[in-house]
Amino acid sequence: RTIYLVLAGLVLYFIFRYNSNKLQKKHDEDKIKFFINTAHDIRTPVTLIMAPLEDLGRVSGLSGKGQYYLDMARNNTQKLHTLITQLLEFEKVDITRQRTNLYSLYLNSILEEEIVGFQSYCDNKQLNLNLNLPDEEVGIKGDRQIVGMLIDNLLSNACKYTPPRGEVSLDLTTTKRKAIITVSDSGIGIPKKSQKHLFKKVFRAENAEKSQEKGTGFGLLQVHRIVKILGGKISVQSEENQGTTFTIILPRTYERPELLPEPGNAASQPLSSAYSPFPSPEQQEVAKSKGQQPGDTLLIVEDNETLRYYLRQTFDDEYRVIDVANGQEALDSLSNEYPDLILSDVMMPGLQGDELCRMVKDNPDTAGIPFVLLTAKATHDATVEGLKKGADDYIPKPFSTEILKLKVQGLIENRKRQRAFFMREALRQVGTKMDQSISDQESPTTEEVAQGLSENDRSFVDRATQLVIDNISNTDFTIDTLCREMAMSRTLFYNRLKSLTGKSPQEFIRLIRLQKSAELLRNGKNVSETAIDCGFVNPKYFSTLFKQYFGVQPSKYQ
Numbered sequence: 001r002t003i004y005l006v007l008a009g010l011v012l013y014f015i016f017r018y019n020s021n022k023l024q025k026k027h028d029e030d031k032i033k034f035f036i037n038t039a040h041d042i043r044t045p046v047t048l049i050m051a052p053l054e055d056l057g058r059v060s061g062l063s064g065k066g067q068y069y070l071d072m073a074r075n076n077t078q079k080l081h082t083l084i085t086q087l088l089e090f091e092k093v094d095i096t097r098q099r100t101n102l103y104s105l106y107l108n109s110i111l112e113e114e115i116v117g118f119q120s121y122c123d124n125k126q127l128n129l130n131l132n133l134p135d136e137e138v139g140i141k142g143d144r145q146i147v148g149m150l151i152d153n154l155l156s157n158a159c160k161y162t163p164p165r166g167e168v169s170l171d172l173t174t175t176k177r178k179a180i181i182t183v184s185d186s187g188i189g190i191p192k193k194s195q196k197h198l199f200k201k202v203f204r205a206e207n208a209e210k211s212q213e214k215g216t217g218f219g220l221l222q223v224h225r226i227v228k229i230l231g232g233k234i235s236v237q238s239e240e241n242q243g244t245t246f247t248i249i250l251p252r253t254y255e256r257p258e259l260l261p262e263p264g265n266a267a268s269q270p271l272s273s274a275y276s277p278f279p280s281p282e283q284q285e286v287a288k289s290k291g292q293q294p295g296d297t298l299l300i301v302e303d304n305e306t307l308r309y310y311l312r313q314t315f316d317d318e319y320r321v322i323d324v325a326n327g328q329e330a331l332d333s334l335s336n337e338y339p340d341l342i343l344s345d346v347m348m349p350g351l352q353g354d355e356l357c358r359m360v361k362d363n364p365d366t367a368g369i370p371f372v373l374l375t376a377k378a379t380h381d382a383t384v385e386g387l388k389k390g391a392d393d394y395i396p397k398p399f400s401t402e403i404l405k406l407k408v409q410g411l412i413e414n415r416k417r418q419r420a421f422f423m424r425e426a427l428r429q430v431g432t433k434m435d436q437s438i439s440d441q442e443s444p445t446t447e448e449v450a451q452g453l454s455e456n457d458r459s460f461v462d463r464a465t466q467l468v469i470d471n472i473s474n475t476d477f478t479i480d481t482l483c484r485e486m487a488m489s490r491t492l493f494y495n496r497l498k499s500l501t502g503k504s505p506q507e508f509i510r511l512i513r514l515q516k517s518a519e520l521l522r523n524g525k526n527v528s529e530t531a532i533d534c535g536f537v538n539p540k541y542f543s544t545l546f547k548q549y550f551g552v553q554p555s556k557y558q
Helices: 002-057 063-090 095-100 105-127 144-160 206-209 219-229 281-290 303-315 327-333 353-362 380-388 402-426 446-450 454-470 478-484 490-502 505-522 529-535 538-548
Strands: 103-106 128-132 139-142 167-174 177-183 233-239 243-253 297-301 320-324 341-345 371-375 393-396
Touching: 002 063, 103 303, 105 128, 105 144, 105 167, 105 177, 105 402, 139 144, 144 167, 144 177, 144 243, 144 446, 177 219, 177 353, 219 233, 233 505, 281 327, 297 303, 297 327, 303 320, 303 402, 320 327, 320 341, 327 353, 341 353, 341 402, 353 371, 353 380, 353 446, 371 380, 371 402, 393 402, 402 454, 402 490, 402 505, 454 478, 454 505, 478 490, 478 505, 529 538
Parallel strands: 128 167, 297 320, 297 341, 341 371, 371 393
Antiparallel strands: 103 139, 139 243, 167 177, 177 243, 233 243
C-alpha cells in the first residue's frame, strides 16, 4: 500500500512539474509575443524617424560636424530598426536551416568592430574597456550579423551593469579546435539562484531589477539561441558584487574567408534588413571630398572598413586625410605623398602595421614622419616591440577618441615646431642675420627641436637651400629645375618640402631670394641691381613682394 502511495505521489509530482513547466513555457511565449507585438507597434514610428533623416541627408549645406551627427543618428536609428526586425524574426529562426547558411569568417575584426561601438558609452561612464586578441586570425563558421548580435548583447549587459570606474573586457583565445570568447566585467554580478534561469526563459535577476538600468531579460535567451546556431556552448561564472564572466566556445575552422555572399542571396540573409555599419559609396565619396582641404596630411592605415571610416570622420575636419586599407597600399602612397603623420593598425592582412612602421623609419626619405600604432595587443612586451620598430606612440584598442586626437595633435604641433626650425636654418644659410618678419614667430630652442629631427630630413632641407643659393641670380632656375637636381618627382618634392618647412617650393625659393635681397640692400646695393642679383626679372614685382614680407619698400629698407 505504501508503494502505491509513493507511486501516486510521484505521478502527481511529475504532473504538477509538467504543468508548471508548460505554464512557464506559455508565460515565456506570451512574453515574447508581447515583445513582438510591441516591436510591430514601434516599427512604424521608427520608420517615420528614418525617412526624414534620409531626406535630411540629401540636404546640402550641413557643416562637417552636423553631417557627422546626422550620420550617427541615421546609423543608430537603422540599428534600432534592425533590432526590431531581429525580434520580429526570433520565432522564425530554424536552427537546422541556419547552420547550412554559415560561412567562414574571422572573429578578430568582428570583435574589434563591435567594441568600437561601446567606447564612447564607456568613456562617458568612466569604464575601462579592454580588448585582447591573439596575433593569428581566428576563423569560425558563422554569419557576420548574428555573431555581431551575440557580442553586442553580452557587451551591452556588461557595460550596463558595471558601475563607474569599473572594468569590462572582451577576450579571444584559442585551442587547436576551439575559439573561446570571454566577456567579463566587474559589475553587480548574478546571484547563484538566478544563473540556472538565464538561458532558459525571458528572465532578469533580482539585483538587475533593482538596479537603475532598464532591461527586458530577452537578450541572454537570444544569445543562447545564437550560440546553438553556431554549434557552440555558453557558460557563466558570477558572484554577486564581484562581476560576471560569460564564456562562449565555438568550433574553429581554418578555411580562409571568401567574399561574403551577395546581399540578394537568401542564404546570406538569415535575418532580414540587416544593419550595415559600412558607409555607402556615396557617403565615402562625401567623406573623401570633405578631407581634401589644404593643411596637415594624415595617412590612416586600417583594414577594418568601419573603423577606417570612423577615423576619417574623427580627423577630417582638422586635417587632410588619406585612408588606405593595408600596409602595402600605404607604402605605395608614399611614392606620391609625404604625410605629416601616419596612423596605422598593427594587425592587418599582408604587411602588418609594425613592419610598415619599421620600413618607414628605416627609409631615410620617410624616417622623419611621425608614426602612431593602434593595436589590440596592449601588453608591455607588445608596446616595447612597437616602440623598438620606431613608433612615436603606441595606443591600445579600444581607445579614447579624445586621447587619440590629443596625441595626434601633440605630434603635429611638434612637427610645426620642426618646420619653424627648418625654415630658420634655411634662411640662416643665406649667410646673414635673419629678418624676423620672414621667420616664424615661434622660436623653440635649437636643442629642443634638433633632438627629434631625422638627419636625412635636415640634409634634404640643407641641400634644397644650397641649390637655391647657388642659383640665386639665375632667372631660369625653376621648381622643375630644383626637383631635377634633387632627383625627385615634382609631386613628392612638393609634399616633402611642404611637410618639412611648411612652405611650397615656390614660397621656399622666394623667401630665400628675399632674404638675400635684404642682405644686399643693407650693404648698399640699389633696388634694381638687387632685384636682378636675386633672380627677379621685374623690379616692380620685386618691390611688391619685398614690401609684403618686410612691411617697407626696398628703397627704405636698412
